[in-house]
Amino acid sequence: MAFVLVMAPLSRHLHDRPLFERLGHVPQPEVLKAVSADQAQAVGAAMVMKVMIYFGGLSDETMNRQKTPPDYPAMYRVISGAVKLDPYNMDAYYFAQAVLVWDVRKVDLANDLLDYGMKYRTWDWYLPFFAGFNNAYFLKDYVKAAEYYRSAGELSGSNLYKSLAGRYLQESGRTGLAIVYLSTLVKSEKNEAIRKSYEVRLKAYRVVQIIEQARDLFQVNHGRLPSTIDELIQERFLSAVPVDPYGGRFSLSPKGEVRTSSNFVFGRAKNDERKPE
Amino acid sequence: MINAIEITELMKTYRGKRMTRVEALQGISLKVCAGEVFGFLGPNGAGKSTTIKILMGLIRSTSGTASVSGLDVNRPESRRFIGYLPENPSFYDYLTAEEYLRFVGGCFGMPGSLLSRKTEEYLKLLDLWDARKRPIRGFSKGMVQRLGLAQTLLHDPDVYILDEPMSGLDPVGRALVKEIMLDLKRRGKCVFFSTHITADVEAVCDRLAVIVGGVIRKVQRVDEIMAQGVEAYRVHCTDDDQALRVEPAALRETLAKLEQGGRKVTLVEPIRAGLERFFLDVVKECAAEKPV
Amino acid sequence: MYVIALTTLRGYLRDKIAWSVLLVAILFCGVPFTASLSMRQVTELSLTLSLSLVSFVLLVLSVFFGGTSLWKDIERRYTFSVISLPISRSKYLLGKFFGTAAFLTLITLFLIPVALAAVYVASHINPPDRPVLWATVLICIGFDLMKYILLVACAFLFSTVSTSFFLPIFGAILTFFAGSMSQQVFDYIHSDAARALSPTTKLVATFVYYVIPNFSAFNLNLNAVYALPLSLQGVLLTASYFVAGVSLLLALACLLFNRREMN
Structure with missing residues (x-):
């Protein structure tokens, strides 16, 4: 008892x-x-x-946005x-x-x-x-x-x-490199937690790739880089606001690089939201 | 002629804790012939077991020699002609009685058919036949002792060395052992056994030795001891339950008186001081000799 | 000697403890499941676990039976009735040793198919990158067996001078660990990292290295698990070392046992 x-x-x-x-x-x-x-x-x-x-x-906890580091x-x-x-x-x-x-x-x-x-x-x-x-x-x-x-x-x-x-x-091939890398691994991965993390990451990179393609098209059409993601949407190079599976917001650097406030890590987006740049 | 057992000037000193030395045997000498039943008598701790262990090669003598059937006891072959029964024997208890005897026979290199025959013979003789398929673990003390005897007989050796063979046996078992010993004697074998019970010696022995404090005090024929020292006679008559105790000097006179009185004498028994007295006297003598 | 060995073996087989080994065999059923937790090396992990289990069982049995075999005979006074038979003490000792070795061999032969079945199942659920070298696995288990037979010889040596089971059992355990790490320590003291050590320490360590049995030489687990090629020379050398080591230990044990008094 x-x-x-x-x-x-x-x-x-x-x-x-x-x-x-x-x-x-x-x-x-x-x-x-x-x-x-x-x-x-x-x-x-x-x-x-x-x-x-x-x-x-841990992965579950982090994905549930618990605060344990x-x-x-x-x-x-x-x-x-x-x-x-x-x-x-x-x-x-x-x-x-x-x-x-x-x-x-x-x-x-x-x-x-x-x-x-x-x-x-x-x-x-x-x-x-x-x-x-x-x-x-x-x-x-x-x-x-x-x-x-x-x-x-x-x-x-x-x-x-x-x-x-x-x-x-x-330099410009990084996203493609990551996508090849991740899809090579995701196929042979049988550990649930790790495959999930690959899948999320792969999803994020696919979104990044879409944004990059839109950016490149924009540059061809306008002869300059777009300054924001919104500009790409307004000009109909992107159909909707791209979603970061990590919960961040995408943005473009002055050099045209695709950034996200989550930095491809769960939980970081929250902090950024509280303390915007 | 080769003596069955020959011990010469055998000494054994144990080194105990804190540098103490115990002289278990102080130079004993002994000869035992074939066809003789020899009793090795002594109080506890006198050196009986030590002597037997040396004979069996279990421990080494400090000095002196010992041989069985003419072979030095330090050679394993000497044990080929010995049937040995340890004191309070203990055998591989996971084996059955039958398996154990087969194991022993195997160690003696007995051929299979002979071994089977002998195993059956002795298991039956010692009343273990019904228990032969049972593990020794479940045996009573007496059964283990009888199995030990079966083991000593199994390979038909010339010399039997038995350490306290009667211990743990009931009266039926004791009688059986005595019978076996007498049978061995008839067949010309040598039986050497240790005991502290004089009655056993009296019943079967030809000769005995008394060992006290690691020294052999007396070696004598049993019938000689029995012949000397008749203390009195017990005279039984018809129509009288009570036996009369009569001093030796008065025997002749008493018998004559009884006859005159018209009573029939049925039995006249000598009352001896006997082995017990003989043994106790020797031990007492030794105690008196001791300076301390 | 053969009779003693056979009787000793029979004693082990009638021992309840020996049968508890069967229970360990049930653990092998769990090997494929545990191994499937691995991300990249399910078969390798199943091999690791199987070899570990086999080795562990043999370790326990060799320490327990090797350490208590002789002691039990003396303690229960079986020696009186056995040593007084017309066999020399050396033969008695060797008989007991070979009985124990035969018992370990039997157990190994029993465990091998169980272990291999576990690996086979695991390798079929997740085929490995490199095929399992079954022969290497068998050799590896064989060398494990040799290692533990050598350990039994050590335990017997301790038994001949000891009056209790304490020295044989703990002596064997200590020897096992010391002998398993001696190579590592030896390599370390002869590396640059150990320059600060005093020469005396090095000398003592080197001495100990040569005196105690080198069990790590018998460890072919890496070769078996990762299908690495075996060095024929290494295998032959280790096998010779086994024969030489066991002979030396037994000769010493016989020498000591012959001088022992059975009181």
Whole structure:
């Protein structure tokens, strides 16, 4: 009886604990590796699983606009610890790329992880594919990106990535690059939380692409860049106000780049609304 | 002629805790022949078990030699000719009685058909045949003891070393063991057994040794001990329930008197101080000798 | 010796604890489900989990039975009736060892199809990028078995000098962990990062490295899980190390056991 009475509040307490607490403290990977004896892979997998479950629960909360800030540094720590235990664990690299890069923009950290992984997973084209995208899209280092894409193309045995890379490896091709990247991944993704995040992002980029196409048409017709989104709608280059799935509002920079107040992250739009530029 | 058991100047010193030394055996010597039932008598802690453990190669002597059937006891082969029954034996309790005997026979390298025959024979002899399919775990103490005896008999050895064979047995079991010992004697085997119960010795032994404090005090024929020291006679007559106790000097006279009185004497029994007294005297003697 | 081994094996098979291993086999049913939580490596995760389970079962059994086998015989005074049989103590010890090794082998043979079935199911739900190298997986489990047989030999060595089960059991556990991490420590002290360590520490660590069994050499999990090629030379060397190590430990154990007094 007492057990039942205690159980409900206890589980509520555990659920409401701050997230970093739930992700837990992870000992030094070297120590962990030493004591895990021959179970290093299993421990590594368990660490990745822990982060994934944490993230799975988190995505819903974030999408429901709850205020808890995700503990990205802790997630990174656990993931990088996991690959120390098992440098072959693809889930770890994949997760780092899928979440850390987009949501925290720790592109350098992600690239370090990917480079580390490439030393071990020498057959895997996904890793250079990710690294290529990171370099091109986020860092705008097209030379390095091309190298990674070539390597991905060679490993995958198809020229698809090489040719894609050639087509999009330039400033104006970023949106196309992102769309190719995301639709490649969304097809093979089976983790619900991550696929959802891909789908939302893909949707946002498709909207951005529509706006960019409208902008380009406007420029051809008028010989100048449009100054606002509203101008595009008024001139009937866009049929309606484009919707940001992240809840932000689209705008155009003076250089004509498409921006959104959400910055492609859930929850940020709210703050911006409260404190407009 | 090779003695069945030969022990020469055997010494055993245990090193206890805090550098104490216990001299369990202080140079004992003993010869036991084939066809002899030999009782090894002594109070608790006298060195009986130590001697037997040395004979079985369970512990090593500090000095001196011991051999069974002419083979040094440190060689495993010497045990091929020994049937050994440990004190309070304990066997792999997950095996059944039958499996255990087959295991023992296997260790002795007995051929399968002989082993099957002997297993059946001895399980029946020791009244374990009905329990042969049951795990030893469920056996009573007496049953385990009988199984132990079956094991010692199984490979038909020449020498039997039995450590307290009567302990844990009921009167029926004791009688059975005595019978088996006498049968072995008839077949010319050597039986060496330790005990602290003098009645057992009296019933079956040819000779006995008394060990006290790691020293053999006496080695003597049982019939010699029995012959000496008749304390009195018990005279039974017809039509009288009460037996008469008569001093040896007065026996002749008493018998004559009874006959004159017209009563028929049916039985005259000697009352001996017996083994018990003999044993106690030896132990007492030793206690007196001790300086402390 | 053969009789002793067989009887020892029979004892294990009649032990209730041995049957609880069957319960662990039920856990294997959960492997494909757990593995399907993985995003990118369902088959690899199922292999990791299966190998972990097999290894864990063998660890528990080898520590428990390896550590208590001899102790139990002495404690329950079975040794009196067995050692007094015309077999040498070495043969008795070796018989018990091979009985234990045979038991571990039987358990492994029982677990292999269960583990492989779990991996097979997982690999059919989500085919892996690189096909599972079944032969490598089998070799990996075989080396796991060797590792634990070596551990049993260690536990037996401890048993010959111990009067309780404490030293054999905890000695075996400690040896297992020390032997599993010794390579890592050895690599570390010979790396640049360890330049600050005192030479004495390094010497002691190097000494310990050579004295205790190197269990990490038997760990082929990475090769099995990620279908990495096996080095033939490495496999042969490790197998030879196994034979040499077990022989050495058993020789030492026999030596000590022969001198032991059965009181």
